[in-house]
Amino acid sequence: MTADREQDLLGQAIRWHVRIADGAEADWEAFTAWLEADPDHARVYDQLEAGDALLGDRTVPPVTPAPPVTPVQAGNDNPPARPPRWWIQRVAIAAVLVIAGFLGLSVLQRGNAYQVATAPGQTHVVMLESGDRIELNGSTTLTLDHNLPRFAIVEHGEATFTVQHRPDAPFIVLAGDERIEDIGTVFNVVRSDAGVRVAVAEGSVIYNPGAEAVKLVAGEALNDPGGAQDIAVSQVEPAMVGSWRVGRLSYRDAPLSRVAADLARATGERVSLDPAIGDRAFTGTIAIDADRSRLFADLSALTNLRASRSENGWILTDPNRETR
Amino acid sequence: MTQSGLKQIYANLRPALIRYVLARGQSPEDAEDLMQDLYLKLDAHDGRRVDEPRAYLYRMTHNLLLDRRRSVARRAKREMDWSTGATGVVSEIDERPSAEEQLIARQQLEAITMALQTLPDRTQDIFRRFRIEGQTQKAIAANIGLSKSAVEKHIYRAYRVLAEARATFDAESPDTTSPTPERHIDMSDGDDS
Incomplete structure (x- = not known):
């Protein structure tokens, strides 16, 4: 079997594979005839199908309201009878696709990825083989790769990177689609629903x-x-960058919504904020006191907000707004 | 399409389905087993209307064959693990992929995904619609305003890349997911044409 012939057969196999995906009876008959024409045809097709099978089962299009339709792809699918195996596989695959989507083209050739995650209120230090150090704040998930020692993805949450600078191999951090490259440094990355924040110490x-x-x-x-909104650069006190690591949260003109989110991450408590005051600016430093009541009492004093504890965690409100 | 109607068509189409299964390299006994599985599936059919019942039966046969190859490959691997003492427990019933198999499949999937991402965005989009979302070529063509043959070309290119990516890790490591290991020996024979 020459390589050219192999390539030619693969091309034919692909055309058949695509054709039978939505094939009518005549297509299946023609496909059978093609398979019978040469034993190599079945062999090449099997290889193609095995590769394709790695992507999981083809989705059954949602059944439209009566009359029920699209039986062609529904052939081997019987959801009530056999959900577990395929369902789990599909979820795993979805997760991989999401991760892979972040990586860009050149970054990961052969997957050897793993994840490090912290629970709310928990912190964790990862020492990489390269000697670089990553500290994870609470509620944080990072994806790392054994084959790529100077690479990390912040899936969500907050981490401080202390990395050596090597001109030939910059340390690369991805946060969503955003890419951060070090030039020798200590820096902090937060990824949340509110976008990406980076601060350099x-x-x-x-x-x-x-x-x-x-x-x-x-x-x-x-x-x-994120989106079409502009990137804003501001000043920070370098010593305060990643200060969550020493149990302090430090802000200069930061919106209260961010303060509340950081508090939740650092303490593991649920923290809700009256949305009406989410944009209000805060400047100051909050110590993460192990005594939560004292912490929120201090916070209350610093921000002039009322901090009350409920079944659903801590609630921050503006007493002046309430009385009006 | 009623259940009995579908069964009638099945009885009619059975020789053609067996011919298809044989053409896929299965033994006559395996083909009979597969027809048995298919018949049982028809028993469980919920009576949904089927637009093209004959094509539908082909598709079911095709999918059952793929399922069967996956579980045969898994059982073979498990028996091998057992005989080499790699694992202490062999379950005949448990057809689910082991953690190791899932890991390998995941790594291979990552490699394939990476390879697919080298394609132009439009090709990726079309392939995603076709292969992940299960849209027909016709629907894709209508949705993005291309001809059906143009859509087919994009899908074709994506499968080329997918097949190439898979060929590289086939060459690198002993394959545990291939449904037909003996065929891969054929492959390594090289020049047999």
């Missing part, structure tokens, strides 16, 4: 080198809300 980083290419130096922070 030492050295510098480049944010999205292929696109906006924002360079941040020590004492600068960046807030990328």
Whole structure:
């Protein structure tokens, strides 16, 4: 079997595979005839099908309201009778596709990825073989790869990276679709529903080198809300970057919504904030006291908010608004 | 389509279905077993209307064959593990993929996904619609305003890339997911044409 012939047969097999996906009876008959024409046909088709099978079962299109239709793809599917195996597989595959979607083309050739995750209120330190160090705040998930020692994905949550600078191999952090490249440094990354935030304590980083290419130096922070909104760069106290690691949260003109989210992450408590005051600016430092009542009492004093405890965690409200 | 109606068509189409299964390289005994499985499935058929019952029966046969190959490959691997003492427990009943198999499948899937991402966005989009969302070529063509043959070309390119990616890890490691290991020996024979 020459390589050319193999390629030619593969091409034929693909055309058949696509044709029978929505095939009529005549297509199946023609496919049978093709298979019978040469034993190599079945062999090449089997290989193609085995590769294709890795992507999981083809989705059955949602059944439209009466009359029920689309039986062709529904052939081997009988959801009530056999959900567990396929369902689990599909979820696993969906997860992989999401992760892979973040990676871009050149980053991961051969998957050897693993995840590190923390529960709310829990922190964790990862020492990489490269000597680089990553500290995870609570409620944080990172994806790392054994084959790529200078690479991390912040799936969600917050982490501080203390990495050596190597000109030939920058440390790359992905947060969603955003890419952060170090130029030798200590920096903090937060990824949440509100977007991506990066703050630099030492050295510098480049944010999205292929696109906006924002360079941040020590004492600068960046807030990328995502979508069409602009990236904003602000000043931070370098010593306060990643200060959650020493049990302190430090802010300069930060919206209260962010403070509440950080508190929840750092303490593991549920923290709700009256949405009407979410944009109000806060400047100050909050110590993460192990005594939660004292912590929220201090917070209350700092922010002039009322902190009350309920079954659903801590609720922060503005007493002046309530009385009106 | 009533259940009995579908069964009648099945009785009619059975020789053609067996011919298809044989053409896929199965033994006559396996083909008979498969027809038995198919018949049982028809028993459980819930009476949904089937637009093209004959094509539907082909599709069911095709899918059952794929299922069967997966579980045969798994059983073979498990028996091998047992005989080499790699694992202490062999379950005849448990057809679910083991953690190791899932890991391998996951890694292979990642490699394939990476390879697919080298394709232009439009090709990726079309392939995703076809292969993941299960849209027909016709529906895709209508949705994005291309001809059906243009859609087919995109899908074709994606499968080329997928097949190439799979060929690389076939070459790298002993394959546990292939339904037909003996055929891979054929492959490594090289020049047999």
